[in-house]
Amino acid sequence: MKKLKVIGALALLVLLLAKCQKAAEFPADKYDERLSGGDATVFDITSHAFSNMFPGLSAYDAEVHGFGDAAFSKIFVTAPAPINPGLGTIFNNNSCISCHHNDGIGLPTAGESRSSLLVRISILGIDAHGGPLAAPGYGLQLQDKAVYGKVPECKVNIVYDDKTYSFADGETYALRAPTYTLSNLYTALPAGYMLSPRLAPPMFGLGLLESVPESEIVAMADPNDSNGDGIKGHPNYVWDVATQSRQLGRFGWKANTASILTQVAAAYNQDIGITNKIFPVENSFGQAQYDGLQDDPELPDSTLNAVRFYAATLAVPARRDVTDATNKKGELLFKQAKCESCHRQTLTTGVNVAFKPLSNQVIHPYTDLLVHDMGPGLADNRPDFLASGQEWRTASLWGLGLFETVNNPGYYLHDGRARTITEAIMWHGGEAESAKVFFSKLSKADRDAMLKFLKSL
Numbered sequence: 001m002k003k004l005k006v007i008g009a010l011a012l013l014v015l016l017l018a019k020c021q022k023a024a025e026f027p028a029d030k031y032d033e034r035l036s037g038g039d040a041t042v043f044d045i046t047s048h049a050f051s052n053m054f055p056g057l058s059a060y061d062a063e064v065h066g067f068g069d070a071a072f073s074k075i076f077v078t079a080p081a082p083i084n085p086g087l088g089t090i091f092n093n094n095s096c097i098s099c100h101h102n103d104g105i106g107l108p109t110a111g112e113s114r115s116s117l118l119v120r121i122s123i124l125g126i127d128a129h130g131g132p133l134a135a136p137g138y139g140l141q142l143q144d145k146a147v148y149g150k151v152p153e154c155k156v157n158i159v160y161d162d163k164t165y166s167f168a169d170g171e172t173y174a175l176r177a178p179t180y181t182l183s184n185l186y187t188a189l190p191a192g193y194m195l196s197p198r199l200a201p202p203m204f205g206l207g208l209l210e211s212v213p214e215s216e217i218v219a220m221a222d223p224n225d226s227n228g229d230g231i232k233g234h235p236n237y238v239w240d241v242a243t244q245s246r247q248l249g250r251f252g253w254k255a256n257t258a259s260i261l262t263q264v265a266a267a268y269n270q271d272i273g274i275t276n277k278i279f280p281v282e283n284s285f286g287q288a289q290y291d292g293l294q295d296d297p298e299l300p301d302s303t304l305n306a307v308r309f310y311a312a313t314l315a316v317p318a319r320r321d322v323t324d325a326t327n328k329k330g331e332l333l334f335k336q337a338k339c340e341s342c343h344r345q346t347l348t349t350g351v352n353v354a355f356k357p358l359s360n361q362v363i364h365p366y367t368d369l370l371v372h373d374m375g376p377g378l379a380d381n382r383p384d385f386l387a388s389g390q391e392w393r394t395a396s397l398w399g400l401g402l403f404e405t406v407n408n409p410g411y412y413l414h415d416g417r418a419r420t421i422t423e424a425i426m427w428h429g430g431e432a433e434s435a436k437v438f439f440s441k442l443s444k445a446d447r448d449a450m451l452k453f454l455k456s457l
Contacts, residue, residue, distance in 0.1 A: 123194065
């Protein structure tokens, strides 16, 4: 009897040790290429493809997501008011959804009710934390709208210069170069001011990108081009107001924001004029438009946290037609052009014991979250922390093929100057110059194959 107990104990020990063994790597050929967001992928090709919550959320988490969704769509009005007060006094738009149409990109216009373009401003020098230096009288962002009785900071004017170019095979394409000027200034502009237009980016997949370990992102950097491939991506480290510390930048066109919480809080404060616990000071403080009211912060913490959770749990649309022969050829050309040197197909999120949907996910965002020199053609000539005036964060490509469906007609690049994916490619320069040239020399059939692949993402 005693012998049987010993044997049983040994068997139990062996079983427990087997369970403690490190899991073998999952075979790469078993991954479903359609699952761009891992478990947080949805199969939706409608105009609502960017607006789905993570599949399988608990009832409580789904309720918080829904609360954040409702808050994201709320239209703010001038205080005092019983519902959604606090707009302005100066602002760019009156709700989150007014810029992020269908949780996607917006319109690259200025001054209109559905405009999704804002303009950053700064002067030469850096602030105490290494960031852009605020322009006296204007801060770090231009607000081109104001509540009744107040005056907007300025009017933003955009003029495009269209030019026609040819591919190697003779097919033509057009590029439009924008010029931005300011008028109707409420006060004089400081000398040497720098402007940077920014189009509202898509909202989905942010929680997954926030969950990629910093070590994985930094490991992809090659600031000295040690491998000689011409790619010199590097991380942008920024001052994070929420944590009062230096953090890796992940979000924004120049990776100038460290977290979803800071991004959401800054948008409420700068874009809508709503103060909150992260940014408790009015964006008009110290200016003639300041209302002087002692009503800050205006946004409840519960709302701010719910919108942050909503932004973190928007699912990624699945990739389509992965077995199509033309798509496979286009993917091969994408790799031959070395586009994947920056647009990294696969990243992995870290272990998250507190929130399983974001934990240990294999995702396909096609970005390295690093900033790269994109050449003088796309330059805004305005540094943002460690990102120079010619550097931009690698844009994620997941969902790219649904832009036209979700945000008809769809715009591309940091200021929406590109009206097609082809135009976006042909604006590439700097570290991406060779990839652009590769694309331009392809036959029409091969260019179409590469575009079809990109539209399948």
